[in-house]
Amino acid sequence: MILFLCGLLLFTAPLRANTPEGSLQKQMEWIHTTHHVDFVYNAEVVVNQSYQGPTLRGLTLEKALATLFQGTGISWSRDGRYVILKQSKATKPSNKPIDAPVRQRRFTISGYVKDTGGESLINATVYDLTTRQGTTTNEYGFYSITLPEGRHRLRLSYLGFEEHEEAIHLTADRRMDISLQERNNLAEVVVTGDMNSPLLNTQTGKRTFSQKDIKTEFSLLSSPDVVKTVQRTSGVAEGVELASGLYVHGGNNDENLFLLDGTPLYQINHSMGLFSSFNADVVKNVDFYKSGFPARYGGRLSSVMDVRTADGDLQHYHGSYRIGLLDGSLQLEGPIQRGKTSFNLGLRRSWLDLITTPVFAIINRSNKEDKININYNFHDLNAKIVHLFSDRSRLSLSTYWGRDHLFTKGESLWGSNTAIDRDVIENRFNWGNFNMALDWNYVFSPKLFANFTGVYTYNLSRFNTLYDYTYKNGKESTVSHSEHGYHSTINDVGYRMAFDYRPLPSHHLRFGHDLTYHWFRPQTFSSLTYFGSDTKADTLKLQGKNHHGTLELNAYVEDEWTLNDHWSVDFGANLSLFDTRLKQFFRVDPRVAMKYQAGQRLSFKASYTMMTQFVHKISNSYIDLPTDYWVPTTERLHPMRSGQLAVGAYYQPTRHWLLSLEGYYKESNRLLQYANWLGLEPPADAWDTKVSEGRGRFYGVEADARYQDKRLKIDAAYTLSWNRRRFDDFFPEWYYDKFDNRHKFNITMRCRLSKGTHFYAGWIYRTGNRMTAPTQYADMPDLGEGRSQGFVYERPNNIVLPAYHRLDLGFDIHHKTKRGRERVWNWSIYNAYCHFNTLFVNVKYDETTGRIRAKAKGYIPIIPSFSYTIKF
Structure with a gap:
């Protein structure tokens, strides 16, 4: 202007x-x-x-x-x-002004935006209709806005809640906590004034999900899932069907930073990826970044998922319990001291073991020769306590405990009265996390907010397998016993300091640092013991250990500045120091994002970010297994790095529509790949000699459209992408990644059919995954062992599998009881038209025709599920 x-x-x-x-x-x-x-x-x-x-x-x-x-x-x-x-200074007003201002002064309004139960609202908009300036609440629901002296009208809004307007006469700094009333129907998208909207915020590639976005009418096998909600966004590949994998902008599954109340989660899956570790009953907000990463985040290359759990109601006791097809959950919250201290408790457990244990007991009773037992269960527990010392000081303790247990046993017995053979095979798997975060929030001034956090994280992956063979023939006996196992743990202890300073509505400064001590302990062992007829034993034992104690220090500064009505910029840097005791790595990752607001309905953005990753997940499978383990950068290897450029345009033609188009280009260096020919289980000792270093180039275009009114919400996302890698030790040219899905289209619809009936439909289509297939069957070189033949492979991932597509449906039926309790019946159908998507490819050589034939096979049919929920 x-x-x-x-x-x-x-x-x-x-x-x-x-x-x-x-x-x-x-x-x-x-x-x-x-x-x-x-x-x-x-x-x-x-x-x-x-x-x-x-x-x-x-x-x-x-x-x-x-x-x-x-x-x-x-x-x-x-x-x-x-x-x-x-x-005009030369002309005096003809009339004496009413309450004419003498001089211009500025004061700060600050406080928390909450719901009626005292739960803080993240990313709520605080907008001054007088000066047309606004801000959003931080991850603790705190806001601060500095305005000129005089009369103002503030509008506070949050999706799913009624808007609130407050008229104030500002003559001094003012503390103002606001409570918003929840709205039960689907909220309309009114982007004007929503400072967290992609149209108005500065970051590219950011998506925010509330609990209502996650707990849709569709729930796979009765449990709503955070990660599977994110999988439906553009730029994200899910990997293997039914797994909670995230392959963002070409990155691997271990290149995603998962934060639960500020603490990192190393294992995010239950049931080998069927469910994620995030309990939707206690999740309050999810901020997901796939580009334009703010400087306060670091440690991974591809994405950041910042998950915040609910604090708990400060005024009333309430909760819910759910009974589903494979699991059940219980959620309770309320005040310990009304208005001062609250708690929130979420418990989830599967009960597949309660079904399989009696079933296999009945089966084994009628079969004396072959017996089998399978027992699996998982649980996770979220607990949070919040105490308000004053309107300036707040303390919270957040914990998470999740664990999976899998036990299988097979026993075979055959023979006669004189000679008996007996085989026994046992497998035990355990994996999970324990996280704890102690947060203290303090408001030093209306403009300065601070958070101090103590962090502890524990991760466990363990499996043991046992094989016993016994042969008895009269007095003679032969016994063979073998064991093999793996045990890996991670212990993280540290603290974090974060400051949030807002001198002006147009100027938002964040800075802080964190210190973490990592202790990695991957271990493997195996032993073989053989007893002959003379009862003497021969034993062979192998053991591998690897202990890594590392220190990681991060500091950041991030400055978001609105220069004028059109231009805003968010720039900063993340500085990291990683100490392996034998070598230190220091990296500086610059971050910059710019926005040009062409009008109230149109904006353009661009961002460039660098990311560094010091920890790696060693795996030989695209499915999360207990045999996978995390290891740190060592003196032999350098940390992985990536640089990403993103540009985008965002347009709101009407109040109901929001359209966006983003493009990205990312290059990654020093990517690690495990030498899979060494076996399914990576070695624990000298692991850094068993990996190859490579590069990656990933680029694409993403188009998103959203329509929303009071009864209907439609989200559509399309991705056109190229994912290429190069590992010279493996293949000396660029080749396409396994999850190079050229096209991906996803559309979801949520509709309120009547007052108590809600409907969901979601359809996904994507180009199939890639695989490596032989191109010919030919004579192999003569190495002195005679003539041989075998398959010849041209390049990795040289064929594209059939396209993947499916339709998911869901219904919620709500009913109020006479006591005012809400009952919710949910029916969900996965893969509604029963399309068998490819999971396995069988490759055969036809000697008659001399051709190589490949046949794709799918096994996952239509899967119906149901759940029953009571809210009280």
Whole structure:
């Protein structure tokens, strides 16, 4: 704007209904409503003087403005929909102003935005209708906005809640906590003023999900899932069907940073990826970044998923319990000390073991020769306690405990009365996490918010397999016993300090640092013991251990600045130091994002970010297995790094539609790949000699569209992408990644059919995954062992599997009991039209025709599920 260039503080005029009927400001309000223009002026312009001129009705806009300001000492000019006012210093106003300002002062309004139960709301918008400036609440629901002295009207909004407007007369710093009323119907998308909207915020590649976005009417096998919700977004590949994998912008599954209340989760899956570790009953907000990473995040290359759990109701006790097909859950929350201390408890457990144990007992009772037992269960527990010392000081303790147990046993017995053979095979798997975070929030001043966190994380992966063979023939016996196992743990202990400073609504500064001590302990062992007929034993034992104690220090500074009505920039840097005791690595990762606001309905963005990753997951499978383990960068290897450029355009043609188009280009270096020919289980000792280093190039375009009104919500996402890698030790040229899905299209619909009935439909289509297939069957080189033949492979991942597609459906039926409790029946159908997507490919050589034939096979059919929930 012109007045910005002149160094004046501009704001759009508040148009209030409580001004005197014959005032200049009241006439401006009429012009604003009739001619759809906004007035822009600084504090020197006296608009609250009386008006005694002729009526403005029936006049054109220009004639009405000329008549209104004649003799007032105010000059005007027009720039599109804006009318810019200036106060003439040579001309005095004809009337004495009412409450004319003497001088310009600024004060700060700060506080928390919460719901009626005291639960803080993350990314809620606080918008001043007077100055047309706004801000959002941070991850603890705190906001701070500095405004000129005088009268203002604040509008507070959050998706799924009623808007709240507050008229204030600002004469000093003010503390104002606001409670918003929840809205039960689907919220309309009103992007204007929503500072967290992709149209208005500065970051590229950010998506925010509330609990209502996650707990849709569709629940796979009765349990809603956070990770599977993110899988439906553009730029994300799910990998193997039914698994909770995330392959973001070409990255591997271990290149995603998962944070639960600020603590990292190393294992995010239950049931080999069928369920994620995030219990949707306690999740409050998820911020997901796939590009344009803010400087406060670091440690991974591809994405950041920041999950925050609910604090608990400070006023009332309530909860819910759910009974599903494979699992059940219980959630309770309420005050320990009303208005001061709250708790929130979420418990989830599968009960497949309660079914399989009696079933196999009945089967084994009738079969004396072959017996089998399978027992699997998982559980996770979330607990959080929050205490308010004062309106400035807040303490919370958040814990998570999740564990999977799998036990299998097979026993075979055969023979006669004189000779008996007996085989026994046992497998035991255990994996999971324990996380704890102690948070203290303190408001040093209305502009400065601080958070101090103590962090502890424990991760376990363990399996043991046992084989016993016994042969008895009279007095002679032969016994063979073998064991093999793996045990890996991670212990993280550290602290974090984060500061949030907002000197002006247009200026938001974040800075802080964290220190973490990592202790990695991967271990393997195997033993073989053989007893012959003479009862003497021969034993062979192998053991591998690898202990790594590392220290990681991170510091960051991030500055988001709105330069004017059109331009805003978010720039900063993340500095990291990784100490392996034998070698230190220091990296500086710059981050910058820019936005150009072309108008109220159109914006353009660009960002460039560098990321560094010091820990790696060694795996020989695309499914999360207990045999996978995490290891740190060592003195032999350098940390992985990536640089990503992203650009985008965002458009809101109407209040119900939001469209976006983003493109990205990412290069990654020093990527690690385990030498899979060494076996399914990676070695624990000297692991850094068993990996190859390579590079990656990933680029694509993502288009998103959203329509939303009171009854209907539709999300559509399309991705066109290329994922290429190069590992010279493996293949000396660029080749496509296994999950190079060229096209991906996803559309979901949520609809309120009636007051108590809600419907969900989601369809996904993507180009099939890639695999390596032989191109010919030919003679192999003669190495002195005679002539041989075998398959010849041209390059890795050289064929594309059939396209993947499926339809998911879901229904929720809500019913209120006489006691006011809500009952929810859910019916969900996975793969509704029963399309068998490819899971396995059988490759055969036809000697008759000399051709190689490949046949794709799918095994996952239509899967119905149900659940019953009672809220109390």
